[in-house]
Amino acid sequence: MSVLVYVEHSEGKIKKSSFEATTYGKDLSVMLNLPCVAVAIGNISAEELKLLGAYGASKVVHCNSPELSSFSAQSYAGAVASVAAEEKAKVVLLSASFSVKGMAPRVAVKLQAGFADGVISMADVSSGFKVRKGAFSGKAFANISMYSDIKVITISPNSYKILKGEGSAEVVINSYKPGAEENKVKVKETIRATDKISLPEAEIVVSAGRGMKGPENWGMIEDLAASLGAALACSKPVADAGWRPHSEHVGQTGVTISPNLYIAIGISGAIQHLAGVSSSKTIVVINKDPEAPFFKAADFGIVGDALEIVPKLTDAVKRFKAAH
Amino acid sequence: MKILVCISSVPDTTTKINFTPDNKSLLTQGVQFIINPYDEIALTRALELTEKEGGKVTVITVGDHSTEPVIRKALAVGANDAIRVDAVPRDAFFTASQIAKAATENNYDLILCGHESIDYNGARIPSMVAEMLRIPSVTICKKLTIEGKVLTAEREIEGGKEVVECPLPAVVSASEGMAAPRIPNMRGIMSARTKPLAVTQAVDVPKLSEVIGYDKPQPRSTVQLIPADQPEKLIELLHTQARVI
Numbered sequence: 087m088s089v090l091v092y093v094e095h096s097e098g099k100i101k102k103s104s105f106e107a108t109t110y111g112k113d114l115s116v117m118l119n120l121p122c123v124a125v126a127i128g129n130i131s132a133e134e135l136k137l138l139g140a141y142g143a144s145k146v147v148h149c150n151s152p153e154l155s156s157f158s159a160q161s162y163a164g165a166v167a168s169v170a171a172e173e174k175a176k177v178v179l180l181s182a183s184f185s186v187k188g189m190a191p192r193v194a195v196k197l198q199a200g201f202a203d204g205v206i207s208m209a210d211v212s213s214g215f216k217v218r219k220g221a222f223s224g225k226a227f228a229n230i231s232m233y234s235d236i237k238v239i240t241i242s243p244n245s246y247k248i249l250k251g252e253g254s255a256e257v258v259i260n261s262y263k264p265g266a267e268e269n270k271v272k273v274k275e276t277i278r279a280t281d282k283i284s285l286p287e288a289e290i291v292v293s294a295g296r297g298m299k300g301p302e303n304w305g306m307i308e309d310l311a312a313s314l315g316a317a318l319a320c321s322k323p324v325a326d327a328g329w330r331p332h333s334e335h336v337g338q339t340g341v342t343i344s345p346n347l348y349i350a351i352g353i354s355g356a357i358q359h360l361a362g363v364s365s366s367k368t369i370v371v372i373n374k375d376p377e378a379p380f381f382k383a384a385d386f387g388i389v390g391d392a393l394e395i396v397p398k399l400t401d402a403v404k405r406f407k408a409a410h
Numbered sequence: 411m412k413i414l415v416c417i418s419s420v421p422d423t424t425t426k427i428n429f430t431p432d433n434k435s436l437l438t439q440g441v442q443f444i445i446n447p448y449d450e451i452a453l454t455r456a457l458e459l460t461e462k463e464g465g466k467v468t469v470i471t472v473g474d475h476s477t478e479p480v481i482r483k484a485l486a487v488g489a490n491d492a493i494r495v496d497a498v499p500r501d502a503f504f505t506a507s508q509i510a511k512a513a514t515e516n517n518y519d520l521i522l523c524g525h526e527s528i529d530y531n532g533a534r535i536p537s538m539v540a541e542m543l544r545i546p547s548v549t550i551c552k553k554l555t556i557e558g559k560v561l562t563a564e565r566e567i568e569g570g571k572e573v574v575e576c577p578l579p580a581v582v583s584a585s586e587g588m589a590a591p592r593i594p595n596m597r598g599i600m601s602a603r604t605k606p607l608a609v610t611q612a613v614d615v616p617k618l619s620e621v622i623g624y625d626k627p628q629p630r631s632t633v634q635l636i637p638a639d640q641p642e643k644l645i646e647l648l649h650t651q652a653r654v655i
């Protein structure tokens with residue numbers, strides 16, 4: 087038996103969210119007294135996969151058949167379910183990325199497993215098996231009891247602290263091949279801005295709204311984000327107006343994020359906006375209106391004109407980074 | 411082309427959320443229910459596709475009698491008919507099993523869903539249904555077109571997007587941008603009353619999980635305001651107090 091962690095990678099590098107999932111998997115496996123095994127699919131080197139050992143995986147199963155070289159929810163779910171059966175997984179863990187959201191429910195159906203998505207803390211295994219997740223778009227938490235023999239869980243990015251130790255994992259090749267009927271989705275084109283920090287996984291997010299007046303003022307927002315190593319986000323009207331791409335739009339109808347630090351600049355804090363960001367650990371709001379609703383949801387605030395404050399804040403960050 | 415659109419009835423975004431004393435379910439008194447916004451996008455795209463290519467749009471929901479206003483709204487917007495599986499959804503596996511059963515009985519070319527519901531925020535139903543039917547799925551799509559028996563969709567990936575192609579039948583989940591929701595007109599509202607709404611019995615499935623209690627987030631302590639001319643003070647607090655930089 088085992089705890090099985092699905093490991094995602096991008097351009098040959100394991101994603102940070104997968105190190106997080108592996109750490110979670112290892113801590114859970116200790117409580118359940120089981121080994122922690124990882125599974126990776128597609129083109130990635132054994133050297134890279136061995137790194138998972140330092141995060142607690144004792145073994146990495148690598149499904150590398152050519153039919154699995156590009157992502158398809160159906161074929162990847164088939165591979166993970168097949169490895170889960172071979173490794174007699176009691177729990178299958180995945181980090182809730184866009185792709186995983188389309189694949190994990192399939193794994194659960196294949197294994198006839200109970201499924202919980204977007205889990206935000208360690209499972210409680212003291213009696214039964216309980217997990218906790220956000221619900222009602224940030225307005226509540228749901229505590230869920232899972233009754234099935236096998237459980238499939240996705241964890242929300244940035245919800246568990248990555249712990250790196252020593253060690254190197256053994257990598258074994260698995261020859262799972264999807265059937266033709268499982269590989270019908272063909273990728274025609276991938277458009278990726280590789281220089282950008284991925285928004286759902288970012289630890290720090292700098293976000294701006296209509297208070298910035300126009301796209302010509304985004305240079306200072308980009309500078310602040312760069313100084314902090316942060317990803318960029320925006321409010322919905324900003325994306326609707328074409329000032330920023332829709333992929334940066336956060337909120338109820340956009341991306342949901344839970345970074346360690348969310349800096350909201352010139353955003354009023356409408357309930358639909360908060361729905362996507364309220365689980366951020368620390369929230370900073372910069373707004374010229376002291377009555378802006380966002381201040382009620384913030385930890386730190388500055389009242390004033392963003393166009394004046396942001397460049398000064400960037401300078402302060404640079405001085406801080408130089409000193410530390 | 412026959413399209414099935416899965417809709418769920420959810421509390422309006424701006425409603426305050428409260429729970430029953432045992433914290434096991436939502437207190438529904440005074441709560442305004444709406445079509446889940448993403449399902450509304452899916453429904454609109456389904457209507458656009460059938461208006462262009464010809465065909466029929468059926469909506470399905472798993473819910474008790476209280477979900478009928480939302481079904482009538484979907485019919486008023488333009489769906490041809492509706493199915494209500496008469497049961498209170500227990501977990502995603504339960505709901506998906508009901509939808510998969512209805513789909514098996516009716517052979518749809520396309521099943522369109524919203525990518526997630528704003529109440530449970532699970533994003534599970536589309537992929538579960540697809541797996542139960544053993545057909546392909548493309549999730550979190552911002553664009554969808556159909557040419558003959560093949561769909562082309564643009565789906566979101568981390569830091570970018572991907573254009574994919576896939577043969578029908580398939581399941582697609584819609585996110586913001588696939589279509590702009592429509593407001594029903596008077597004629598639509600009138601005709602919705604007489605459009606067919608089939609009420610069916612739920613199939614029994616094992617209980618794999620359940621919500622044992624909801625709770626609300628701790629309110630954040632009151633905001634600490636920092637003078638506008640002291641940004642270095644903010645950085646210091648983020649470093650020493652919040653420990654996030």
Ligand SMILES: Cc1cc2nc3c(=O)[nH]c(=O)nc-3n(C[C@H](O)[C@H](O)[C@H](O)COP(=O)(O)OP(=O)(O)OC[C@H]3O[C@@H](n4cnc5c(N)ncnc54)[C@H](O)[C@@H]3O)c2cc1C
Pocket residue numbers: 294295296297298320321322323324335336337338339340351352353354355356357358359362372373374375378390391392393423447
């Ligand atoms: C169904 C539905 C779904 C929605 N989904 C989303 C969503 O996913 N995400 C989202 O963001 N919104 C969403 N909205 C829209 C939401 O209700 C708000 O309209 C939107 O978030 C407001 O964006 P904003 O804060 O940028 O603009 P505004 O509300 O116009 O606020 C601008 C803010 O900037 C401040 N400001 C102005 N000038 C300056 C300055 N010089 N310096 C500092 N501050 C300044 C103002 O005081 C104000 O607080 C949705 C709405 C609906 C109905």
